[in-house]
Amino acid sequence: MDNFINLTAENIDEQHLCCIIRSKIAHPGVETKRKWLKQRIQEGHVFRKLDTKATAFIEYAPLETAWVPIEGDNYLYIYCLWVDGEFKGHGYGKALMDYCIKDARKKKKSGICLLGAKKQKHWLTNQEFAKRYGFEVVDSTNSGYELLALSFDESKPKFTAKAKKEIIKDKALTIYYDDQCPFIKQKIENLQDYCQKNRIPLSLNYINSLKKAKNVPCVFNNYAVFYEGKFQTVNLLEITQVERMITS
Incomplete structure (x- = not known):
């Protein structure tokens, strides 16, 4: 080995x-x-x-x-x-x-x-x-x-009880993320650019402490997505996936 x-x-x-x-x-x-x-x-x-x-x-x-x-x-x-x-x-x-x-x-x-x-x-x-x-x-x-x-x-x-609720008040496309995965930085930048060009409301929640990570309102491994107040996925989204989500 x-x-x-x-x-x-x-x-x-x-x-x-x-x-x-x-x-x-x-x-x-x-x-x-x-x-x-x-x-x-x-x-x-x-x-x-x-x-x-x-x-x-x-x-x-x-x-x-x-x-x-x-x-x-x-x-x-x-x-x-x-x-x-x-x-x-x-x-x-x-x-x-x-x-x-x-x-x-x-x-x-x-x-x-x-x-x-x-x-x-x-x-x-x-x-x-x-x-x-x-x-x-x-x-x-x-x-x-x-x-x-x-x-x-x-x-x-x-x-945690909060993680199992999977609901937030914000209806915008909402991302919770931290620096644990090296793919995240570029994904976030691409998403910001896309949402700005297409006038899509985007809310970014940067998790920069253990306390914040333990209180994320959904399951979370380093990234999580909400849309219209409902939890969607922990997958790092491609722009095509975002397009399908907001038009479905």
């Missing part, structure tokens, strides 16, 4: 962050994420990656400091487990999940959890893969999102 490396305060400035494979030109979303990660690593956040320029990594944190509206004692929360392209099919996903489970047991955690959905979403970790490790659905929302957990002691995390 190829070597893996964990990001640290000492190596993060030199390491490739996996998600966006780009040329020598620095990508603004990657640098935004790097800045966010520097702060999170101090809180026990783990970013483990294949030690090469590849999309093969896992990212998780203690649930108490994870920027998600989920409650639970002594759990780890997996933001993302992603292996893509030519690196699929080599056992890297298994190696990364095995590491997370071993780390959780070593730290005497009560379990591990992650966000899923009844119908697999493109921007979420593959829940069928997780279920093969024993992850089970422990909570759900009316919109079809699920909280999966691998419990070591029969305790169960849950979505």
Whole structure:
């Protein structure tokens, strides 16, 4: 098995962050994420990656400091487990999940959890893969999102009561977002440009603290969309998807 490396305060400035494979030109979303990660690593956040320029990594944190509206004692929360392209099919996903489970047991955690959905979403970790490790659905929302957990002691995390309401007063296209995903910065800029040109009301809610993240009024992994006051998705939207949403 190829070597893996964990990001640290000492190596993060030199390491490739996996998600966006780009040329020598620095990508603004990657640098935004790097800045966010520097702060999170101090809180026990783990970013483990294949030690090469590849999309093969896992990212998780203690649930108490994870920027998600989920409650639970002594759990780890997996933001993302992603292996893509030519690196699929080599056992890297298994190696990364095995590491997370071993780390959780070593730290005497009560379990591990992650966000899923009844119908697999493109921007979420593959829940069928997780279920093969024993992850089970422990909570759900009316919109079809699920909280999966691998419990070591029969305790169960849950979505916050506010997250399960999935309703806001603002009727405009509304986005909640943070800096955890490097794709977000460009998606937000494109959406702002589109809405401005087409005179579409847009409300942006920048989540820049743990307190705000724990109080988002819907499920949230780093991004969430409302329209006409109702929660729509955690998927990062393309402009064509926005067009269908506001014309349907």
